[in-house]
Amino acid sequence: MAATATAAALVLALAGCDSGGAEPGPILRSGSASPEPRTALTFGVFGPEEExxxxxxVVDNFNASAEDSEVRLRSWDDHDAMMADLRGQDGSAAKLPDVFMVSRADLAWLQEKQLNQPVDELLDERGVDFGDGYSRDALEAFSSDNRLQCMPYAISPMVIYLNKKLVDFTRMQKREISAPDPxxxxxxxxxxQFTAAAQFATRPRKGTRGVYIDPTLTGLAPFIYSGGGxxxxxxxxxxxxAFSSEETRSALERTLQLLRDPHVTPTQQQLAKASALTWFERGRLGMIAGFRxxxxELRQVQGLDFDVMPMPSLDGGATVGDITGLCLSADAASSSAAADFLVHALSTEAVSRVVRSGYLVPANLEVAASDDFxxxxxxxxxxxxxxxxxxTLRVPPLIDTMPELEKAVSGSLDDLLNVPVLDLEAVTDKIDEESQPVLDPEGATEDAQ
Incomplete structure (x- = not known):
């Protein structure tokens, strides 16, 4: 039953999250002398307007058939805006929507503040059959204390976007350059092959460059993991x-041969004028890493013929990304009614409706294999x-300080890719040292004393 509940939880997590907003008033039912008010619920989500x-x-369809509850949507432009609002200026959480969308990185905060309630038993009671419909990794990502805390809804792995006019695998093969099967x-x-594609896309006379990878933990992590670090x-x-470990240094050494090559990567002057994404949209950059x-956005760029490839493999496949889940508030107006809506939001029909907007990769494997996606x-x-x-998604440790961690090591990570003469050992030692006050503040304080 535990395995079944875990699997089920993953299927349900694909749908989204609850929101705040004014509470709808009671709805009178015709023919009833003493109408019962419907339970007012909120569903909080974040994303672009189309999504x-x-x-x-999804909410409208539920409200049209629900007899005992009424859901109102509350939305934010993006994840950061939502969490800034919900966490509050002083760090104390505002009232959460009854059902709400979160990033997996938010789970540590939710658990610490006891703001959510596990969903496994509630879903099991409603006969949710997860079966093989969700990946084990996605379910485990939202599990804690031997319970499924939230239901996985979307999984967004990092991939490589390429400009097909600059990175032409057929032409590469005709020139006897090793390339993937087009x-x-x-x-x-x-x-x-990734390196060869970057070099092929670099055309000095036309002012094009081959590849750009962000000098961040997220940007470098797939290469580190793939290289055995x-x-x-x-x-x-x-x-x-662990940048100073022998395995990670080895993976970086191989990766940086390309990512530090000034002939195939955009210059600092170019990046000061426009972002790497802008250069890609202008047809001046062959490849960038990104998410679904x-x-x-890229579909709207006139004349841009693009495709996607998985992250390149050094020793094995690896990528990183984010998993989005749907959670139930510990203070939901009605846990039963909120769970009923969660089941609706995680249904294949509801998930397919959201997926058609084009922004997310569904955790629901049936929808992921469909033409809707x-x-x-x-x-x-x-x-x-x-x-x-x-x-091949590698799920990071469950920590609540990733933004602070990225900021703490940002300068040194930039040095990895951009300083003219690199002392890899010294820079990787420094990166690890800079991370310790964020990841282990008590240990760092003791070492300083």
Whole structure:
């Protein structure tokens, strides 16, 4: 039953989250002398306008058939705006929506503040059959204290976006340059082929560059993991980054041969004028790393013919990304009514409706394999790459300080890619040292004393 509940939890998490807003008033039922007020619930979500509109449709469909409850949508432009609002200026949580969307990175905060309630038993009571409909990793990502805390809703793995006019695998093969099979339905490539593609896309006379990867933990992590290294010193309870380990240095050494090459990467002057994404949209950059949320924006760029590939493999497949889940508030107006809506939001029909907006990769495997997600005839040609990349997703430790951690090491990570003469040993030692006050503040204080 535990395994079944865990699997079920994953299927349900794909749908979204609750919101705040004014409470709807009681609705009178015709023919009833003593009408009972419907339970007022809120559903909180974040995302672009088109995606929020799809969530509104999910809410409207539920309200049209529900007899005992009424749901109102509350939305934010993005995750950061939502969490800033809910966490409050002084760190004390505001009243959460009854059902709400979160990033997996928020789970530590929710658990610490006891703001959510587990969903496994509530879903099991409603006959939710998870079966093989969700990946084990997604379910485990939202599990804590041997309970499924929230239901996985979307999984967004990092992939490589490429400009097909600059990175042409067919032309590369005709020139006897090693490249992936352009006709493959399940494309993959190694790091040497990735390097060759970056060099092929670099055309000095036309002012194009081959590749850009952000000098961040998120940007470098797939290459570190793929090369046999580790980002953290412990995957459960980290006290430091692990950039100074022999395995991670080895992976970085191989990766940086390309990412530090000034002939194939944008210059600092170019990046000061426009972002890497802007250069890509202008047709001046061959490849960038990104997530599914880029697809709708890139589809709007006139003349841009783009596709996606999985992250390149050094020694094995690896990528990173975010898992989004739907949670129930510990203070929900009615746990039973909130769970009923959660089941509706996680249904294949409801998830398909949101997926059609193009922004997310559903955790529901049935929807991920459907045309609602793959959208044949529309770019990118290989949308299945998002789904297959989920299999190699590396889930980071459950910590609540990733923004602070990224900020603490940002300068040194930038040095990795941009200083003219790199002392890899010294810089990686420094990165680990800078991470320790964030990951293990008590230990860092003791060491300083």
């Amino acid at each position: 929020v509109s799809a969530f509104q449709g 006709e493959s339905d399940n494309p993959h490539w190694n790091f040497d 580790q980002v953290f010193d412990d995957e459960e309870d980290p006290t430091s980054l 949320s880029l697809v709708p 793959r959208q044949p005839g529309r770019l990118p040609n290989h949308s299945a790459v998002f789904s297959t990349s989920v299999r």
